[in-house]
Amino acid sequence: MSVYKVTRSTQSWYGEQIGILILDAAYPCVPGNVGNATTYDYPVRFQEVRGASIDRLLNQRDPALRDVFIEAAVELQNRGVKAITGACGFMAYFQEEVAAAVQIPVFLSSLMQIPFMHALCGGTVGIITANAGRLTARHFEASKVPPHIPLAIAGMESQSEFREAILDEKGTLDSDAIENEVTEVARRLVKEHPGIRSVLLECSDLPPYAHAIQATTGRPVFDFITMINYVQQSIARRPYVGSM
Secondary structure, three states, X not given: OOOOOOOOOOOOOOOOOEEEEEOOOOXXXXXXXXXXXXXXXXXXXEEEOOOOOHHHXXXXXXOOHHHHHHHHHHHHHHOOOOEEEEOOHHHHHHHHXXXXXXXXXXXXXXXXXHHHHHHHHOOEEEEEEOOHHHOOHHXXXXXXXXXXXXXXXXXXXXXXXXXXXXXXXOOOOOHHHHHHHHHHHHHHHHHHOOOEEEXXXXXXXXXXXXXXXXHHHOOXXXXXXXXXXXXXXXXXXXXXXXXX
């Protein structure tokens, strides 16, 4: 029989490797969304960052949010998760501060995949973001994206269903309408920038439409879920079982 021991006194349950910081917002998180637990083939733990609204994070970039992000991350670490991610690419604003406050891996934004994408695919990296006007140099710098990588960015802020359902939190979400909106944004992006060799979905609400975006663009599509799955496999390795 195997012998197990208590990992830390603050941990009362086990098995949740990935902790997810989630905004203090209210809109439907459909399957495939970072904020939907059924998206994953493994257990995850959510931690709401109290007071971190969409407006305060995206529009205001409120520096006072630093402390509540750190507090939420420390809580996740104390509850036994092995790595911490975010449920909004704009959380990159606090990537460095949160990473410095805990002793486990932190990867708050899907933007962190850009160097890997460029190394893998070359060319220009196309980015579809929730709001292109709110994505700043700091978000890229904190995500360790070197300035030499060519980027082409398109935003969803002018798409009516996406804006009203998610950015304005109207309370309902028409997933088919958002799929139509984001695939059209992706189609225009690669048409205007034919050098795009890969596409990144910065927004945690867009992974449900990754398959449709790939069908439209013909490019490899990366998002929060590709990143989270990659990290989860690195922190919870399983033995191989097979035959020779």
